[in-house]
Amino acid sequence: MRVAVMGAGGFIGGHLVRRLLDEGHYVRAVDIKHYRSWWQQHDNADIYSGCDLRLRTICREVCQDIDHVYNLAADMGGIGFIENNKADCMLSVLINTHLLQAARDAGVKRYFYSSSACVYAADKQDSPAVTALKESDAYPAMPEDGYGWEKLFSERMCRHFMEDFGIECRVARFHNVYGPHGSWNDGREKAPAAICRKVADAKLSGNHKIDIWGDGTCTRSFMWIDDCVEGIRRIMDSDIQNPINLGNSQVVSVDQLVGIVEGIAGVKLQRQYDTSKPQGVKGRNSDNRLIQIELHWEPSTPLGVGMAKLYKWIEQQVRET
Numbered sequence: 001m002r003v004a005v006m007g008a009g010g011f012i013g014g015h016l017v018r019r020l021l022d023e024g025h026y027v028r029a030v031d032i033k034h035y036r037s038w039w040q041q042h043d044n045a046d047i048y049s050g051c052d053l054r055l056r057t058i059c060r061e062v063c064q065d066i067d068h069v070y071n072l073a074a075d076m077g078g079i080g081f082i083e084n085n086k087a088d089c090m091l092s093v094l095i096n097t098h099l100l101q102a103a104r105d106a107g108v109k110r111y112f113y114s115s116s117a118c119v120y121a122a123d124k125q126d127s128p129a130v131t132a133l134k135e136s137d138a139y140p141a142m143p144e145d146g147y148g149w150e151k152l153f154s155e156r157m158c159r160h161f162m163e164d165f166g167i168e169c170r171v172a173r174f175h176n177v178y179g180p181h182g183s184w185n186d187g188r189e190k191a192p193a194a195i196c197r198k199v200a201d202a203k204l205s206g207n208h209k210i211d212i213w214g215d216g217t218c219t220r221s222f223m224w225i226d227d228c229v230e231g232i233r234r235i236m237d238s239d240i241q242n243p244i245n246l247g248n249s250q251v252v253s254v255d256q257l258v259g260i261v262e263g264i265a266g267v268k269l270q271r272q273y274d275t276s277k278p279q280g281v282k283g284r285n286s287d288n289r290l291i292q293i294e295l296h297w298e299p300s301t302p303l304g305v306g307m308a309k310l311y312k313w314i315e316q317q318v319r320e321t
Contacts, residue, residue: 004028004066006053006099007073008045009038011182012114012174012228016070017042019229030062031073039181054094059102068236069103070112071096076147077188079213082118083278086146096154100161110168112236113158115243117175117284118148128219128253130283135173135243135290144280155243162241170235175247175286178306179225180313185321191257192222192307196314199261202269204318210269214279216255221285223248224306227299234295247286248299254279260304264311 003020007013009031020027021044029045031038032052051058053073063069074092076082082089096113103111120133121142143152158169178192185197198210223246231246252260255271262268288298 014040059098063102063106078190089147118144125281132287134287171243172246200315213277224301251285
């Protein structure tokens with residue numbers, strides 16, 4: 001097929017492009033960043049760099065002669081970024097709106113939208129002992145301010161474009177994806193990468209201390225990047241027309257995550273907690289019953305296995321800087 005990946009220079013987008021190329025598809029790889037700053041280089045892809053997808057004219061250009069569109073483009077990052085850049089996160093609604101219009105006009109057959117667990121109602125995430133979030137927990141709406149609202153609105157746009165114009169849309173709600181070839185030290189990194197970097201810094205410097213945002217009790221589930229890409233492909237090829245969770249159901253606290261990385265690195269660090277830093281909701285985990293029923297599959301890479309691979313990559317980055 002002829003497919004276009006929006007946000008191809010980013011973390012998840014880069015891994016998805018590589019998977020699609022390996023499957024033998026023509027891949028149009030699109031990103032706002034200059035190609036040399038993409039996380040992964042793709043010699044066999046048709047590269048469209050410097051493309052601001054907030055602009056309708058650009059969206060029209062990149063959707064021409066395409067069968068499937070994967071929209072992973074957004075201005076986003078970890079909790080530190082989304083808490084302090086809410087307007088910029090909200091402006092990503094222009095990307096999805098203009099892409100849907102362009103896809104409809106270009107006759108695109110299928111459209112994938114990467115949503116987020118940030119759409120879930122805050123009052124269902126106010127305890128570390130969280131009940132796993134099922135898809136219906138997004139309503140009544142009380143998503144994460146800024147980023148979560150943009151994702152929830154864009155989900156509805158996909159639904160109504162499917163109803164009104166017949167374009168087949170698929171929506172996955174990502175739960176904390178981690179892996180190599182992504183942000184680790186630029187202010188957009190998420191907890192797994194940030195903790196790996198801090199542990200590597202402490203190990204290599206000999207200063208065995210680590211700063212932890214919050215009190216260490218917040219809980220999350222984390223999905224290995226290969227599971228994420230596999231899930232994207234399965235969902236895109238499925239008949240699932242409603243938003244669905246895509247995440248690992250293994251829940252851990254921040255303190256436990258630090259302990260896992262300490263064990264991988266072979267160090268024990270003095271923990272210093274900074275409760276003035278953003279830490280997000282108290283608890284969030286993925287209820288995977290629906291994806292098990294629909295796809296007879298779920299993300300299953302154990303956290304320790306994935307974190308060992310991520311830590312190895314990040315320690316190498318730290319050594320080289």
